[in-house]
Each structure stands twice: as C-alpha cells, then as structure tokens.
Amino acid sequence: MRKMFVVALREYFAAVRTKSFLVTLIIMPVLMSGSLLMQWLLRDYHDTKTKRFAVVDRSADARLYSSIEKAIQRYNEHTIDPATKKAILPRFEIEQVAASSPEPDAVAEQRLELSQRVQKGELFGFLDIGTEVLQPPLDESGRPKKVVRYQSNRPTNLDFPHLVEEPILFAIQELRFERERVREPISRLRAILRSVPIEAMGLTRRNPANGKIEDASLQSRIAPVAVPIGFLLLMFMVVMMTATPMMQGVVEEKMQRIAEVLLGSVRPFDLMLGKLLGMTAVSLTITSVYLGGAYWAAREYGFAEYIPPELLAWFVVFQSLAALMYGSLFIAVGAACTDMKETQNLMWPVMLLAMMPMFLMGSVLQEPNSVVATTFSFVPFSTPMLMILRQSVPPGVPWWQPLLGVVLVLLTTLLCVWAAGRIFRVGLLMQGKGARFGEMFRWVFHE
Amino acid sequence: MSAVAIEAVSKSFRQHVAVDNLSLQVPRGSIYGFIGPNGSGKTTTLRMIMRIFFPDAGVIRVLDESAQTQRSILDRVAYLPEERGIYKQMGVREVLRFYAELKGFRDSRADIDAWLKRMDLLAWADKKVQTLSKGMAQKVQFIATVIARPELILLDEPFSGLDPVNAETLRDAILELRRDGATILFSTHDMSVAEQLCDFIFMIYKGRKVLDGTLESIQDAYGSDTARVRLDGAARLDDLPGVAKVTDLGRAQELRLAPEADTQEILAELMRRGRVRQFEIGRPTLHDIFVRIASPEETNHA
Incomplete structure (x- = not known):
C-alpha cells in the first residue's frame, strides 16, 4: 500500500516538474480555443474581390431580372465603407443570360455551358429561374416545388442567393397581385401576412439578491449548450494530456529496463495503481487550473450560476474516473509495445473509445434523457463524459444515475487495472517485437 | 539454510x-x-x-x-x-x-x-x-x-x-x-x-x-593438464606430441596436454625448437575451462 503511494508520488512529480508540462498547460487551451478565436477575429473579414454571377430568367417576359438587378445595385452601394472608402464586402456583378428554349435538353445544355463558365472562373455561380416560378406546382406533400436554383462550385458561400431570395419573392408577389387584379395596395397585404418568429429562451426567474424578477438573459440561452460542451472537451483534453505522457513513460521504463527493478520491488497491481493515482493527481492538477480559470471567466461574464458547485464536484469525480479508466488502457498499450512507434498502432482503438462520447455529443445534447443517451451513458468507457454532459444539460438526470455510473466505472477501472498489470508484467519484459491484441488477451488470462 | x-x-x-x-x-x-x-x-x-x-x-x-x-x-x-x-x-x-x-x-x-x-x-x-x-x-x-x-x-x-x-x-x-x-x-x-x-x-x-x-x-576436476609456454622465436607447436590443443595467447602459448602425456618429453621437444623462457604446468584457468565448454569446435569434438 505504501509503495503504491511512493510510485504515485514519483509519477506525479516526474510529470508536473517538467518544462513540457507547463508548456502543454498553456498551449493546450490556446490550441483548443484557437479555432474559435480565429473565427471570432475573422468575423468581420470578407473577401472583397468582385464576384460575377449569371442570371437566367425563364419566367414569362423575364420580368424578375430587373428586381434582382435593383437589389444588387442597392447591395453594391454598401460594399464600401463611407468613412474609410475601403471595400468591406465583395461587389457583385450580374449579367443576364437569355433563356434557352424550354425543352429539357436545351435547358440542360445551357446549364452545362454556364457551369463550364463557372469552372473557368468567369463566373462565381449562376441563378436559374424556372418557367413556373409564378406559381410553382405542389409536390405530393403539398409543398411548392423548388423551381429557382443557384448553381456554383462553392456551395458554402451562399451570400448571393440569400441576397436575392427576398427581392425575387417580392417581385413575384407583385406579379401575382397584378395577375389576380387585387385592388388593395400590396403593402397592406404584406402587413397582414407578416411572419411571426419565435425566440428560444431560458427561464425567467426571481433574483435572490434583490427580489426582482429577471428576464431570461442571453447567457441563459448560451450556457445550457456551452457548459456541457466545455465540460466534455475539458475532460477529453485532460485525459489525453495526462495519459499520453504516461504511456510514453511506460515505454521508456521498459526500454531502460527500469521495469525489472520496479517489478523486483512492487507487485504489478500496486505499481499499476500507483502510476494511475499519480496520473489522476496530475489530471486533477490540470483540471483545477483550467476549471479555476473557467470559473473566474464565467463569473466575470455572468455565467457562474450555470456552473453550480455540485456539478463541478461531479465533474471532478468523473474526471478522476476517466483518468483512471483511460489511464489503465493507455498503460496497457505502453506495456505491450517496445518503442514509441508501435504505440501508434495499438492506440487507435483506445482513442476510438475515448472519442465515442464526442460522436454522441450532438444527439445527447438534443435529448439528454432519451433511451439512447441514457444507455450510452452507462457504457463505462463513455460514462464519465456522457454522464457529465447529461447532468449539465438542464434539467439534469435522476439522482441515482450518476451514482450507478460511478459504480460501473469503478468496477471497469479495477478490471482494467488488473488486466493492465498482467500485460505490464508480461509485456514489459518482451523485447524486440511488440504485441498484437490476441497476445495481449492471452497475457491477461494466462498465468 | x-x-x-x-x-x-x-x-x-x-x-x-x-x-x-x-x-x-x-x-x-x-x-x-x-x-x-x-x-x-x-x-x-x-x-x-x-x-x-x-x-x-x-x-x-x-x-x-x-x-x-x-x-x-x-x-x-x-x-x-x-x-x-x-x-x-x-x-x-x-x-x-x-x-x-x-x-x-x-x-x-x-x-x-x-x-x-x-x-x-x-x-x-x-x-x-x-x-x-x-x-x-x-x-x-x-x-x-x-x-x-x-x-x-x-x-x-x-x-x-x-x-x-x-x-x-x-x-x-x-x-x-x-x-x-x-x-x-x-x-x-x-x-x-x-x-x-x-x-x-x-x-x-x-x-x-x-x-x-x-x-x-x-x-581439480580438470587436473593439471595445462602447460603455459613462452619461447623465443616463433615456432609451430600444434604438431607437438602429447598436446591436444594449442591456444595462442600472443606472447605466450597455452598447451592442453593429452591424457597420459609426458611433460618431460614435451619440454625436451620444445627445447629443440627454440629457447624456452617459461614452462609451467598447472591447472586450467577458468577462462580456459569456459572456452573448452562453450566454444563450438569443442562441442563438436564432444
């Protein structure tokens, strides 16, 4: 028992006192938040190169084109910052292409021609307005068919179709008015038909400090999504940050023959548990740094109430369990390999296990108490991450679920530690060739 | 114990x-x-x-x-x-x-x-x-x-x-x-x-x-079957009668004597071939015993 702590202490200080630990501690969140930060920094940046579009208006007399042209003109007036005279948005140019004859072959031929012009770079994309645009036919489910299409080889940039969508609708509405001989001014009908958007918000509550009723804040909308995702990413990141060096340490011990000395002094199970305790302590150190920072930031920006202390406590519990469970898997991988390169091959199944909660994140966020989410949160390898995810999405989970999760994870961890110990003892002394999964399995059950 | x-x-x-x-x-x-x-x-x-x-x-x-x-x-x-x-x-x-x-x-x-x-x-x-x-x-x-x-x-x-x-x-x-x-x-x-x-x-x-x-x-198990010899001038020793094996140590030679070999005869033969600086009968060194057991040619003899 004492020796276990001797090993744990050594592992802890060996990990924490290195320069690379400090560097990783700083670099990791920068990397993780880097992409978000990048997007935020570039939110006002647009490519200001002029873009050219073609418009084929197949409607009767091509009466929609002029409305599009007007809308583009209005838009182009705003592409230059009046103060600095610098372009802030790309200018759009449009050209009208005479509609081909309405036979399907001819239409397809024209679309091919225009597509080739896009390919050559003459055009950014083209808009094709169908002949039936004035009254699109209905499909089987009673919805109007889509008769206007925007074709481009850059389907992610939809600025142009978004810009012209409403002008086209308005123009068509006017044409329909004309056709139906409605006497009322169109503005009146627009007022009657104005759409009614719904805003998704959190709950209104009474502020316990001053007794006033407070409306749901912006934070109350972001937090229920941001907090769970943040928890999940933090847990995954910390596990990777601590388990990977640990695995490298095991390979090093094996290569340097330190393992023989260790096994001559400590039982494999104690050694394994000692290493894992050391690693868990490292992960808790990192967690406390990051959580502390996050909590401070949350208070600063008014999010604090969405991270209740009991949730933080549960996070620490599941973080420790994740470190123990994945740590034992990583150690087993390290023990089975003879050099660092070999670990790559054996690592991907473990990585896949660790990443499974990531794949399920979306569906769990949507329905944290669905059968699928609940079931997967009791699969021990997913439990730490998915349970904290489900707990942090309001309204939370029944009280017994995290407890049952803890028990299952602990049992799995014990099993993993035991198996890792067996693999450690056999695998550590294997020199030369690394192990395959079948062999690792045999080591576990063979005495 | x-x-x-x-x-x-x-x-x-x-x-x-x-x-x-x-x-x-x-x-x-x-x-x-x-x-x-x-x-x-x-x-x-x-x-x-x-x-x-x-x-x-x-x-x-x-x-x-x-x-x-x-x-x-x-x-x-x-x-x-x-x-x-x-x-x-x-x-x-x-x-x-x-x-x-x-x-x-x-x-x-x-x-x-x-x-x-x-x-x-x-x-x-x-x-x-x-x-x-x-x-x-x-x-x-x-x-x-x-x-x-x-x-x-x-x-x-x-x-x-x-x-x-x-x-x-x-x-x-x-x-x-x-x-x-x-x-x-x-x-x-x-x-x-x-x-x-x-x-x-x-x-x-x-x-x-x-x-x-x-x-x-x-x-003791190997007996006194080894002679350490130093001669002035190089001479071939591997055809000496009564010698089972010669190990050239560079400046000296180590002779393993055949069973029943007469050391006096060997010495006399050596004196005919050159000036004898050293002639010493003794037990084999551990090194020699090791080599006898582990070298491939010895294993083949056995």
Missing part, C-alpha cells in the same frame, strides 16, 4: 528452452558467480529468482520466507539488471531515495550520503542521472540496488564497462556487503573477476548447469 534454493527448474519461451532442469543451492553469506555464454539462461535464472518470471516446472525458494521479520521477501532481495534500469530524468539523490522507499526503507538519507561519498559521487548528488558518465551512472545503479540493505543481492553484469579504478571500488563494496551478512549472486563475462571474487562459481550453458562449485573443485 540456503539464501537461494533452485530445484529442478525449467523455463521455456515458445519453442526456445531457456533454462533446463536446473538445480542450485546458494549458501547464505556467499558470493556466487554466474558464468556462461550470451543467451545461455543467466538473466532468465536471475529474473526467476526475482519472480519476474515464473518457472514452468520446479521450485525456487528465496531466503527463509517463514522467518519472523517485518520486511516482505521482495524488500529483502535486490536486483541490478544489465545496463540502465534507472530514471534518467531524476536527480541522483532523488532517484536513490525513490529506490530505497520502493523497498520500504524510509529513513535513507544518511545511507545515501555515505554511499555517495564512498563511490565518490557526492559532487553529483543533485545532478540529473542523464548528465552522468556511463561509469558514474553504473555506480548510481549499484547504490540504488543495495541502498535498502537487502539480504540477497542479484547483480547482472555489474562490472561490464567499468574502468579498473571503478571496478575495484565496486569489488570492495561487494566484499563489504558480504562481510555485513549479505548473499551476493552476480553474473559476469570477466573470468578473472569470477576467479578472484567468488566463493562459488556456477556455469550455465544452453540452459543446463555445466559447472558448480568452488574454483578449486572445478579446476
């Missing part, structure tokens, strides 16, 4: 038989030398004594496990693997304290200082192991092995790569540990070290025990 009792132990790795029906008694307080060619099973035997490997068959008893003592059997045995076996990133004093605590020896500070002083490493006490020279690192490894005052000490090639001064320091340390009551078992390729240091010598070849006993008893 033996410090180590190995009874009919065998161990195979897949098809390869590493140790084959081996028996050995290591008396307490003795220095026992393991010799044998590379790959003959020395390290496997040491690892089995350490319980890193378990034998496929047979029993290994280490120390007296029923003895009334606070320390577990693992704490009373220490093992120095061949080369390395020490954390490079840790400080010298730090790593020694770790190894002491790993053996359950808690108050090690004074012992560490004493050992560092005697091994001439005090100036390096707070340096990292990776900054040490190979010889110094090897001394640190030795201290790490014995720091917890083990009763049985297993050393795998402790002398390899040490300069004569360091080798002497190490030899003195081993002798002193024995004086304090420890049993020492070490493997070596250096026959002269084995001859000088060991109370008992044990040779393993292809997993089997081929020699076991005191140096004298081993040499």
Whole structure:
C-alpha cells in the first residue's frame, strides 16, 4: 500500500516538474480555443474581390431580372465603407443570360455551358429561374416545388442567393397581385401576412439578491449548450494530456529496463495503481487550473450560476474516473509495445473509445434523457463524459444515475487495472517485437 | 539454510528452452558467480529468482520466507539488471531515495550520503542521472540496488564497462556487503573477476548447469593438464606430441596436454625448437575451462 503511494508520488512529480508540462498547460487551451478565436477575429473579414454571377430568367417576359438587378445595385452601394472608402464586402456583378428554349435538353445544355463558365472562373455561380416560378406546382406533400436554383462550385458561400431570395419573392408577389387584379395596395397585404418568429429562451426567474424578477438573459440561452460542451472537451483534453505522457513513460521504463527493478520491488497491481493515482493527481492538477480559470471567466461574464458547485464536484469525480479508466488502457498499450512507434498502432482503438462520447455529443445534447443517451451513458468507457454532459444539460438526470455510473466505472477501472498489470508484467519484459491484441488477451488470462 | 534454493527448474519461451532442469543451492553469506555464454539462461535464472518470471516446472525458494521479520521477501532481495534500469530524468539523490522507499526503507538519507561519498559521487548528488558518465551512472545503479540493505543481492553484469579504478571500488563494496551478512549472486563475462571474487562459481550453458562449485573443485576436476609456454622465436607447436590443443595467447602459448602425456618429453621437444623462457604446468584457468565448454569446435569434438 505504501509503495503504491511512493510510485504515485514519483509519477506525479516526474510529470508536473517538467518544462513540457507547463508548456502543454498553456498551449493546450490556446490550441483548443484557437479555432474559435480565429473565427471570432475573422468575423468581420470578407473577401472583397468582385464576384460575377449569371442570371437566367425563364419566367414569362423575364420580368424578375430587373428586381434582382435593383437589389444588387442597392447591395453594391454598401460594399464600401463611407468613412474609410475601403471595400468591406465583395461587389457583385450580374449579367443576364437569355433563356434557352424550354425543352429539357436545351435547358440542360445551357446549364452545362454556364457551369463550364463557372469552372473557368468567369463566373462565381449562376441563378436559374424556372418557367413556373409564378406559381410553382405542389409536390405530393403539398409543398411548392423548388423551381429557382443557384448553381456554383462553392456551395458554402451562399451570400448571393440569400441576397436575392427576398427581392425575387417580392417581385413575384407583385406579379401575382397584378395577375389576380387585387385592388388593395400590396403593402397592406404584406402587413397582414407578416411572419411571426419565435425566440428560444431560458427561464425567467426571481433574483435572490434583490427580489426582482429577471428576464431570461442571453447567457441563459448560451450556457445550457456551452457548459456541457466545455465540460466534455475539458475532460477529453485532460485525459489525453495526462495519459499520453504516461504511456510514453511506460515505454521508456521498459526500454531502460527500469521495469525489472520496479517489478523486483512492487507487485504489478500496486505499481499499476500507483502510476494511475499519480496520473489522476496530475489530471486533477490540470483540471483545477483550467476549471479555476473557467470559473473566474464565467463569473466575470455572468455565467457562474450555470456552473453550480455540485456539478463541478461531479465533474471532478468523473474526471478522476476517466483518468483512471483511460489511464489503465493507455498503460496497457505502453506495456505491450517496445518503442514509441508501435504505440501508434495499438492506440487507435483506445482513442476510438475515448472519442465515442464526442460522436454522441450532438444527439445527447438534443435529448439528454432519451433511451439512447441514457444507455450510452452507462457504457463505462463513455460514462464519465456522457454522464457529465447529461447532468449539465438542464434539467439534469435522476439522482441515482450518476451514482450507478460511478459504480460501473469503478468496477471497469479495477478490471482494467488488473488486466493492465498482467500485460505490464508480461509485456514489459518482451523485447524486440511488440504485441498484437490476441497476445495481449492471452497475457491477461494466462498465468 | 540456503539464501537461494533452485530445484529442478525449467523455463521455456515458445519453442526456445531457456533454462533446463536446473538445480542450485546458494549458501547464505556467499558470493556466487554466474558464468556462461550470451543467451545461455543467466538473466532468465536471475529474473526467476526475482519472480519476474515464473518457472514452468520446479521450485525456487528465496531466503527463509517463514522467518519472523517485518520486511516482505521482495524488500529483502535486490536486483541490478544489465545496463540502465534507472530514471534518467531524476536527480541522483532523488532517484536513490525513490529506490530505497520502493523497498520500504524510509529513513535513507544518511545511507545515501555515505554511499555517495564512498563511490565518490557526492559532487553529483543533485545532478540529473542523464548528465552522468556511463561509469558514474553504473555506480548510481549499484547504490540504488543495495541502498535498502537487502539480504540477497542479484547483480547482472555489474562490472561490464567499468574502468579498473571503478571496478575495484565496486569489488570492495561487494566484499563489504558480504562481510555485513549479505548473499551476493552476480553474473559476469570477466573470468578473472569470477576467479578472484567468488566463493562459488556456477556455469550455465544452453540452459543446463555445466559447472558448480568452488574454483578449486572445478579446476581439480580438470587436473593439471595445462602447460603455459613462452619461447623465443616463433615456432609451430600444434604438431607437438602429447598436446591436444594449442591456444595462442600472443606472447605466450597455452598447451592442453593429452591424457597420459609426458611433460618431460614435451619440454625436451620444445627445447629443440627454440629457447624456452617459461614452462609451467598447472591447472586450467577458468577462462580456459569456459572456452573448452562453450566454444563450438569443442562441442563438436564432444
């Protein structure tokens, strides 16, 4: 028992006192938040190169084109910052292409021609307005068919179709008015038909400090999504940050023959548990740094109430369990390999296990108490991450679920530690060739 | 009571038989030398004594496990693997304290200082192991092995790569540990070290025990069948009558005499061929015995 702590202490200080630990501690969140930060920094940046579009208006007399042209003109007036005279948005140019004859072959031929012009770079994309645009036919489910299409080889940039969508609708509405001989001014009908958007918000509550009723804040909308995702990413990141060096340490011990000395002094199970305790302590150190920072930031920006202390406590519990469970898997991988390169091959199944909660994140966020989410949160390898995810999405989970999760994870961890110990003892002394999964399995059950 | 009792132990790795029906008694307080060619099973035997490997068959008893003592059997045995076996990133004093605590020896500070002083490493006490020279690192490894005052000490090639001064320091340390009551078992390729240091010598070849006993008893078994000869001028000696084998040592020749050979006749023949500087009849050296057993041509003769 004492020796276990001797090993744990050594592992802890060996990990924490290195320069690379400090560097990783700083670099990791920068990397993780880097992409978000990048997007935020570039939110006002647009490519200001002029873009050219073609418009084929197949409607009767091509009466929609002029409305599009007007809308583009209005838009182009705003592409230059009046103060600095610098372009802030790309200018759009449009050209009208005479509609081909309405036979399907001819239409397809024209679309091919225009597509080739896009390919050559003459055009950014083209808009094709169908002949039936004035009254699109209905499909089987009673919805109007889509008769206007925007074709481009850059389907992610939809600025142009978004810009012209409403002008086209308005123009068509006017044409329909004309056709139906409605006497009322169109503005009146627009007022009657104005759409009614719904805003998704959190709950209104009474502020316990001053007794006033407070409306749901912006934070109350972001937090229920941001907090769970943040928890999940933090847990995954910390596990990777601590388990990977640990695995490298095991390979090093094996290569340097330190393992023989260790096994001559400590039982494999104690050694394994000692290493894992050391690693868990490292992960808790990192967690406390990051959580502390996050909590401070949350208070600063008014999010604090969405991270209740009991949730933080549960996070620490599941973080420790994740470190123990994945740590034992990583150690087993390290023990089975003879050099660092070999670990790559054996690592991907473990990585896949660790990443499974990531794949399920979306569906769990949507329905944290669905059968699928609940079931997967009791699969021990997913439990730490998915349970904290489900707990942090309001309204939370029944009280017994995290407890049952803890028990299952602990049992799995014990099993993993035991198996890792067996693999450690056999695998550590294997020199030369690394192990395959079948062999690792045999080591576990063979005495 | 033996410090180590190995009874009919065998161990195979897949098809390869590493140790084959081996028996050995290591008396307490003795220095026992393991010799044998590379790959003959020395390290496997040491690892089995350490319980890193378990034998496929047979029993290994280490120390007296029923003895009334606070320390577990693992704490009373220490093992120095061949080369390395020490954390490079840790400080010298730090790593020694770790190894002491790993053996359950808690108050090690004074012992560490004493050992560092005697091994001439005090100036390096707070340096990292990776900054040490190979010889110094090897001394640190030795201290790490014995720091917890083990009763049985297993050393795998402790002398390899040490300069004569360091080798002497190490030899003195081993002798002193024995004086304090420890049993020492070490493997070596250096026959002269084995001859000088060991109370008992044990040779393993292809997993089997081929020699076991005191140096004298081993040499007696071979009798006085060796002549060491120095002649002025080069002369062919391999056609000498009554000589089974000639080993050219460079400045001298070692003749293995055939059974029933007449040494007087051989000397007379030598005098005819050149000026004899030295002619000495004696028992074969351990080196010679080793070569006789392990060299491929000898095996073919047998």
